[in-house]
Amino acid sequence: MVLIHNHNILFMKFNVFTLLCIFCFTIQLSQAQYEGYSQSRWETQLQIEEAFFKQINTTSFKTHLKKLTERPHVVGSKANTEVQRYMGEVMQHAGFEITQYPYDLYLPNKPGSSLIEIVTPSRAVLNQKEDIIPGDSFSEDPELWKGWNAFSGSGDVTAEVVYANYGRKEDFDMLQELGVDVKGKIVLARYGGNFRGFKAKFAEANGAAGLIIFTDPKDSGYTKGLVYPEGPYYNESTIQRGSLLTTDFTGDPLTPFEPALPLDGKKKIKRMNPDQAQLHSIPVTPVAYGEAKKILGQMRGRAVPQSWQGGLPFTYRLEGGALLTVRLKVNQKIDFVRAANVVGMLKGSEAPDEWIILGCHFDAWGFGATDPNSGTAMLLSLSETLGKLKKQGYAPKRSILIGHWDAEEHGVIGSSEWVEQLRDQLNAKGVVYMNFDGGVSGKSFSASAAPTLKKLMIETSKKVRYPYTDQSLFEFWKKDTQSEPSIGNLGGGSDHIAFYMYAGVPSLSGGAGGPNLYHSNYDSFQFYEQFVDPEFQMGPMVEHMAGLMALRMANAELIPYNLNRYADDLKLHFINATNKIKGYDQNFEGFNSSTAAIRSLEVTSKILTTQLQSFLEEGGLSKKDQRALNQQLISLEKSFLSEQGMYFGKWYKSLYASSDPFSGYAAWILPGLEYEIALKSSDRLEEWDTRYTAAIGSLELKMKQILQDLE
Numbered sequence: 001m002v003l004i005h006n007h008n009i010l011f012m013k014f015n016v017f018t019l020l021c022i023f024c025f026t027i028q029l030s031q032a033q034y035e036g037y038s039q040s041r042w043e044t045q046l047q048i049e050e051a052f053f054k055q056i057n058t059t060s061f062k063t064h065l066k067k068l069t070e071r072p073h074v075v076g077s078k079a080n081t082e083v084q085r086y087m088g089e090v091m092q093h094a095g096f097e098i099t100q101y102p103y104d105l106y107l108p109n110k111p112g113s114s115l116i117e118i119v120t121p122s123r124a125v126l127n128q129k130e131d132i133i134p135g136d137s138f139s140e141d142p143e144l145w146k147g148w149n150a151f152s153g154s155g156d157v158t159a160e161v162v163y164a165n166y167g168r169k170e171d172f173d174m175l176q177e178l179g180v181d182v183k184g185k186i187v188l189a190r191y192g193g194n195f196r197g198f199k200a201k202f203a204e205a206n207g208a209a210g211l212i213i214f215t216d217p218k219d220s221g222y223t224k225g226l227v228y229p230e231g232p233y234y235n236e237s238t239i240q241r242g243s244l245l246t247t248d249f250t251g252d253p254l255t256p257f258e259p260a261l262p263l264d265g266k267k268k269i270k271r272m273n274p275d276q277a278q279l280h281s282i283p284v285t286p287v288a289y290g291e292a293k294k295i296l297g298q299m300r301g302r303a304v305p306q307s308w309q310g311g312l313p314f315t316y317r318l319e320g321g322a323l324l325t326v327r328l329k330v331n332q333k334i335d336f337v338r339a340a341n342v343v344g345m346l347k348g349s350e351a352p353d354e355w356i357i358l359g360c361h362f363d364a365w366g367f368g369a370t371d372p373n374s375g376t377a378m379l380l381s382l383s384e385t386l387g388k389l390k391k392q393g394y395a396p397k398r399s400i401l402i403g404h405w406d407a408e409e410h411g412v413i414g415s416s417e418w419v420e421q422l423r424d425q426l427n428a429k430g431v432v433y434m435n436f437d438g439g440v441s442g443k444s445f446s447a448s449a450a451p452t453l454k455k456l457m458i459e460t461s462k463k464v465r466y467p468y469t470d471q472s473l474f475e476f477w478k479k480d481t482q483s484e485p486s487i488g489n490l491g492g493g494s495d496h497i498a499f500y501m502y503a504g505v506p507s508l509s510g511g512a513g514g515p516n517l518y519h520s521n522y523d524s525f526q527f528y529e530q531f532v533d534p535e536f537q538m539g540p541m542v543e544h545m546a547g548l549m550a551l552r553m554a555n556a557e558l559i560p561y562n563l564n565r566y567a568d569d570l571k572l573h574f575i576n577a578t579n580k581i582k583g584y585d586q587n588f589e590g591f592n593s594s595t596a597a598i599r600s601l602e603v604t605s606k607i608l609t610t611q612l613q614s615f616l617e618e619g620g621l622s623k624k625d626q627r628a629l630n631q632q633l634i635s636l637e638k639s640f641l642s643e644q645g646m647y648f649g650k651w652y653k654s655l656y657a658s659s660d661p662f663s664g665y666a667a668w669i670l671p672g673l674e675y676e677i678a679l680k681s682s683d684r685l686e687e688w689d690t691r692y693t694a695a696i697g698s699l700e701l702k703m704k705q706i707l708q709d710l711e
Contacts, residue, residue, distance in 0.1 A: 034459055034552060035609060036560030038616040045555050048394050049463065052547055055388045057381065061440070061539030064090070064377035065369065068362070069525045072143045075363040075407040076109035076337035079143070083362050087342050087404050090380045094387030096344030096402065103260045103417045104336045105252045106274065107410045111148030112332035114285050116212060118295060119158055119325045126291040130521040131237040133229050138524035144366055147239030147288070148332070149196065149213070150410050151253075153281040156329040157186065157209040161295060161320040164189045165308040167199030167213070169662055172206050174305070180318050183207030186326050188295060190216040190310060191286075195492065195664025197246035200280045210328040211284040214292035215240050218311030221289060224515070228522050232515040232531040236290025240519045241365040243410045246664065247278040249651030250497050251416030256651055259421035260413075263336060274334070283330035298324050339363075339406040341414045346386055348399040348554065350623070354630060355429045356554045357401045357505075358382070358546060359415065359495055360436045361408030369528040370516040374539070375439035376404060382543050386550075396554035398431065405495050408437070409519075412497050419498035426503045431634060432553050433499035435509040436546060440539045442514020442532060443468060445477045448488035448667070449508035450500065450637070450657075451569040452561035457508060458484055460548045467537035473545060491667030492659025501654045504638040506561065510545070512538045557616055557626050559633045563609050566699065567602035569669075574598065577673040585682045591689045597696040601703075608703045611710055632706050639699035642691065647684075648675055655695050 037045060067086060073079040088098045116126040128146040133139045162182050165171040167189030175182060187208045189199045196213055203211045217223050220234045227235035234240075247253055252260035254271040261269050293312045301319030309316050320326075342362075348354065360375035367373075379402050386400060406414035419426060432453065445466075447457050461474040469476055477485040490496055490507060500507035516532060517523045533539070552560060574591055581588045612629075615621050621629070640656040648661040652671065660666035661675070668674040672688045 034455075034556070034560050035562060035613065036556030036558040036616075038557060038619070041555070041557055045552065048389070048551060048555065049548055051392060051394055052385060052389050052551060053544060055385045055392075056540050056543060057384065058537075058540045060381040060384060061377050061543065062536040064380045065373060065528065065539070066525050068373040068376055069367040069369045072141065072145070072366045073362075073364055073368065074109055075107070075339050075410060080363055080406070084340055084342050084404075084406075087362065087376070087380060091344035091383045091402065094383045095390055096346050096383055096387065099343050099345070101341040101343060101418055101421065102262050103252070103339050103414070104263045105260050105339050105407055105410070105413055105417075106254045106271075106277070106334060107337055107407065107413070108150050108332050108334045109337045110333070111145050112154075112330065114146065114148065114331070115327065115329040116285065116287060116291070117327040118298075119327050121298070121323055124294060126287060126294060127237065128239070128285070128287060129237075130239060130288070133522075136229060136524070136526055138367060138526050139522060144521045147241055147286045149242060149244050149284045149286055151197070151244040151279055151334070152200075152284040152330050152332050153279070154331045155210065155281075155283040156327070157283065158325055158327040159184055159186045159209045160322060161186050161188055161299065161324060161326050163296065163299065163304060163308070163316055163318055164203070165304070166190055166193030167202060167211070168194050169198075169202055172202045175318070178318065184209050186210040186212060186328050188212050188214065188292065190214055190219065191240050192216075192219045193663070195246070196242050197244040198662065198664050200244045200282065200284045201246050204280055204282045208282060210282050212292070212328060213284065213286045214289050216310035216312070217289050220515070221311055223311040228517060228527065232517070234289070234517065234520070237288045238517055238520045238522060239286050239288050241286060242519050244280055244284055245411035248649035248661070250412050250502070251420065252413055253277045253279065253411070255417075257420060259417045261421070262338070279334075283328050285328065285330055295320070295324070295326060300324070339414055341406055341418050342404040343418070344383060344402045346390060346396060346400045348397055349395040350397040351627065351630065352399045353429050354398040354431050354559070354634070355401050355426075356396070356398050356431055356550050357403060357499070358434045358436065358550060359403035359405055360439060361405040361414065361495055363406050363409050365409055365519045366521045367524040369523050369525050370441035370532060371438035371518060371523060372408065374441050374528070375436035375511065378436060378440050378539050378543050378546065379404070381539065382547050385543065385547060396551065398554040400550055400554055408495055412493070412495055415495035416498040416502070419503050423503055426499070426505055427638065428631070428634070430499070430503065430505035431559055433496060433505050433507040434546065434549060435494055435496040435507065436511050436542070437494040437509070438513070439511030440533070440542050441516050442512050443538060444514055445473060445510070445512050446488070447485070447508060447510030448490045449510070450490065450506040451565035452506050452563065452637070453508045454487045454565055455562035456549055456552065456560065457487060457510060460545060460552065461485065463548060464541060464545045467535075467541055473541065489667040489669050490657055491665055493665045497659060501652050501658050504641045504654060506637050511542055557621065558612055559630050561633060561636070563605045563636070563703070564602075567598050567605055570598045570601070570696065573669045577670055577677065580677045581682070581685065584680045588682060588685065591692065593689050593693040594696060597693045597700070601696055601700045604700050604703050604707070608707055611707060615710060628709070629706060632702060636699060636702055639702060640695050642695070646671055646675065655692060
């Protein structure tokens with residue numbers, strides 16, 4: 001209430017001219033095209049964008065993708081070190097300053113030994129590796145490993161089996177309701193519905209002795225279409241690998257809040273004892289549906305609920321019964337592994353200490369053609385194009401950084417350690433983070449973004465041509481039934497997490513997608529060339545989009561955040577949260593204080609947007625003024641950072657967004673409220689109304705300070 005009272009006092013100081021600016025500059029705003037630019041600067045920017053487009057080498061993406069995917073390159077492997085070297089050379093040759101950031105991470109970078117065997121009624125050892133495909137030389141590469149899940153516990157168990165659908169919390173709750181005892185059993189769960197680590201977490205919490213995860217053909221297999229090598233879907237031997245790491249923070253499991261700097265480095269980081277780490281103890285491994293059906297087909301218990309039925313040609317059962325026993329053995333070593341991020345900087349000509357950051361990880365479970373290296377190849381091509389642009393005299397005004405992150409596949413580790421290491425610098429310099437994990441892995445297009453960046457994506461897409469139709473990317477993306485594209489909210493699962501949810505740097509994630517052989521040994525250059533984009537036209541398209549976004553953020557006089565979108569999105573999210581709460585608490589009266597703060601923010605953000613634009617048009621801002629204003633603009637998103645963090649994990653400091661701690665992938669907007677909703681609790685709603693009111697009030701107060709400084 002104090003913040004709102006102060007707002008009213010300050011608001012009275014605004015003169016009539018300030019209020020009328022909302023209307024007076026409507027025409028100028030539409031002409032200027034995008035916030036942050038004066039008309040003259042915008043005209044120059046359009047020339048730069050035209051020059052940028054002409055410099056794109058449409059064959060570069062294919063060249064880089066082929067080189068990056070020559071060998072399987074798991075974190076810590078010699079092949080991954082070779083990828084690091086190659087990326088550094090490409091960016092250095094393009095004119096970027098290259099820095100490597102090494103870390104010693106606690107993780108398993110080899111599968112160890114494992115075994116899945118049907119013991120009774122008749123012995124059968126299950127295959128744990130993809131079949132060799134005639135005509136696909138990649139599939140017979142001797143460096144490929146069997147299917148494995150990093151951070152599995154080690155153990156050797158023989159037990160009866162239980163089917164748990166997707167292995168979600170609600171699935172284990174359903175088993176309990178149905179009277180199915182999981183304790184001491186080996187659980188079979190299909191991929192999908194949540195992060196695989198939570199399948200292990202919930203299985204272990206319910207007393208399971210082990211877990212086998214498989215991709216069901218209903219989710220990616222013959223029920224979807226032709227399978228590899230005839231099509232892009234999982235065949236009977238395709239296996240999804242992946243990490244199981246599920247700590248209440250993101251990054252190296254022994255160093256929350258601190259970077260896992262090298263053990264032999266000058267600065268020593270205090271690490272937890274591995275026994276204290278939040279790691280699983282039960283053995284877990286993945287398998288293909290062709291092998292899973294050998295177990296599922298012998299189960300003789302009750303039929304599953306209809307929604308649990310998968311795509312294999314028989315009725316799925318809840319239990320296997322006493323006659324069916326399976327042996328699961330995993331011996332997986334976890335130790336310190338050297339990883340290194342490779343970060344290139346194209347230094348800004350006017351504001352080198354304001355950073356536009358783009359990134360993608362480069363480590364992979366196998367060859368990694370779609371995930372992640374389609375994004376890596378695109379960023380390498382972009383670095384070359386930006387370098388050529390600089391040589392033409394068009395250096396970016398702000399610094400453009402391109403980060404290639406290591407150890408993402410093991411738990412989004414490399415980028416998280418970098419953000420923890422550079423948190424103070426990012427607090428002052430981090431303008432935006434753009435993530436392109438697997439960013440060119442199909443012919444569709446989708447994106448998620450912080451509120452202030454959604455307009456950036458929409459407006460930029462209007463200038464990019466979609467290669468397979470006579471449309472702009474905007475027209476293709478929005479589809480015929482929409483007025484503008486639908487942009488999602490950022491959840492978990494990739495390298496934006498630490499930037500956005502821990503450090504409060506506005507972030508976006510976008511790119512091209514489609515059906516692919518995710519995390520399997522078949523995700524090779526041959527698969528990409530055959531099924532993903534045989535014409536290799538999507539890489540240059542995404543590069544064009546990414547480059548325009550980076551240049552628009554880099555070259556504006558004032559950082560072009562769309563400030564009005566804060567209030568618009570907050571209104572929607574509070575309405576959604578209120579409706580969810582009323583579903584279990586009919587006496588709930590709403591977040592009255594937060595709602596009032598949003599209304600006030602809406603007025604102030606509109607005034608500020610118009611005032612900033614008017615000052616740019618009048619030429620009333622010196623370089624010194626611009627630098628000061630940009631520092632204030634960078635601080636806006638930090639209004640949502642809370643040192644107290646979330647109740648489900650203090651590391652997640654953003655009150656605005658986090659990944660869902662029960663699924664790992666889903667986006668939680670207003671995570672403080674979403675956690676209470678997940679628990680069906682009303683106990684802390686008043687506290688959260690107060691905390692959100694304070695955060696929104698802090699955001700508005702910063703906007704008002706900018707207005708006061710302008711006057």
